[in-house]
Amino acid sequence: GQQLNQSPQSMFIQEGEDVSMNCTSSSIFNTWLWYKQDPGEGPVLLIALYKAGELTSNGRLTAQFGITRKDSFLNISASIPSDVGIYFCAGTGANSKLTFGKGITLSVRP
Amino acid sequence: DSGVTQTPKHLITATGQRVTLRCSPRSGDLSVYWYQQSLDQGLQFLIQYYNGEERAKGNILERFSAQQFPDLHSELNLSSLELGDSALYFCASSVEIKNTEAFFGQGTRLTVV
Numbered sequence: 426g427q428q429l430n431q432s433p434q435s436m437f438i439q440e441g442e443d444v445s446m447n448c449t450s451s452s453i454f455n456t457w458l459w460y461k462q463d464p465g466e467g468p469v470l471l472i473a474l475y476k477a478g479e480l481t482s483n484g485r486l487t488a489q490f491g492i493t494r495k496d497s498f499l500n501i502s503a504s505i506p507s508d509v510g511i512y513f514c515a516g517t518g519a520n521s522k523l524t525f526g527k528g529i530t531l532s533v534r535p
Numbered sequence: 536d537s538g539v540t541q542t543p544k545h546l547i548t549a550t551g552q553r554v555t556l557r558c559s560p561r562s563g564d565l566s567v568y569w570y571q572q573s574l575d576q577g578l579q580f581l582i583q584y585y586n587g588e589e590r591a592k593g594n595i596l597e598r599f600s601a602q603q604f605p606d607l608h609s610e611l612n613l614s615s616l617e618l619g620d621s622a623l624y625f626c627a628s629s630v631e632i633k634n635t636e637a638f639f640g641q642g643t644r645l646t647v648v
Contacts, residue, residue, distance in 0.1 A: 458636065467537065467625050467639035468578070513578065515637075522591045523568055523627070523637050527577040 427452055427518045431526035440535050442504055448514030448526050449496045457490050457497040458515040462528070468513055472499070504533050538562065541626050541640035549648055553614040556643045560607055560628030566590070567609040568629075568637060569601055573622040584609055616647045 430449045438444050448457070456475055460468035472483050474490035474497060481488055487500045497516070501508055511528040518524070538561035548554055560567050569581040571594075580593035584603035595601075598616075603609045613620060623644050627637040 456635070460639075467539075467627075467641045469537070470636055470638060473636045520591055522580055522583065522593060523629075524580060525570075525578040 427454075427516075427520070427522065427524045429514055429516060429524055429526035431512075431514055431529050433529065434527070435530045435532065437532045437534065438504055440504055440506060440533050443500060443502045444504060444531065445501075446499045446512055446514075446529050447496065448498070448516075450516065450518075451495070452518055453494040454497075454516035454518045455494070456517045457488070458523075459486075459488050459497070459499045460513040460515060460525075462511045462513065464510075471512075501531075504531075506533050506535055509533050537638040537640065539626060539628050539638050539640035541624075541643050543643060544641065545644050545646075547646045547648060548616060550616055550618060552616050552647075553612065554616065554645065556611040556613070556624050556626075556645075558609045558611070558626030558628075558640060560609070560626075561638055564628035564630050564638075565607065566629045566631060566635075566637075567603055567607070568627040569595075569609070569611050570625040570627065571622050572625060572642070578625070581611070613645070618647050621645055621647045 459471045462468040472488040479490040513528045514526045540559040565586045581595040583591040623642045625642045627639045629637040
């Protein structure tokens with residue numbers, strides 16, 4: 426079945442640093458989505474990608490849909506304390522299921 | 536505010552009981568997804584409905600069922616509850632069946648005691 430792999434489970438960075446997160450799959454995906462979840466809240470959509478090779482920015486966030494359609498990455502530049510949270514990648518493949526990775530917990534040291 | 540509304544926000548119930556979680560999708564969205572999130576399992580896809588019909592099934596237990604009504608709101612029914620069913624249950628909605636953005640509600644935190 427469709428599975429998305431995110432690692433490491435946790436990342437610790439200094440405020441002001443850039444960070445990059447990767448998401449990979451063994452099967453092809455047609456859509457890649459990146460979400461952020463704060464404690465006690467639902468995931469919030471950050472960026473959506475629909476075409477292989479597509480590079481999209483949302484403020485300090487940039488994400489790309491990999492050429493092979495089996496991976497995506499999310500970059501956060503000049504991190505700030507409110508970037509703390511869990512970052513999930515998600516995607517839809519041949520079926521209509523929206524599958525999620527297990528998420529990466531980001532901590533930002535002031 | 537994502538526009539997806541879930542009720543109740545919190546629910547505490549005893550083992551063996553049955554509960555119903557409710558979700559109102561964003562206006563215009565035809566597709567509704569249900570997810571279970573526990574500490575050790577991440578976001579587990581349970582089931583998806585599109586315009587009233589079941590479209591995809593994930594790791595949903597036989598004790599759980601869902602439906603989407605003509606007004607497009609959806610309900611997730613959990614029965615014969617066990618301690619391990621304690622989790623956050625999220626509903627998400629999107630305009631189409633696939634290849635589109637899904638927006639999440641704030642979730643229902645279910646605690647089974």
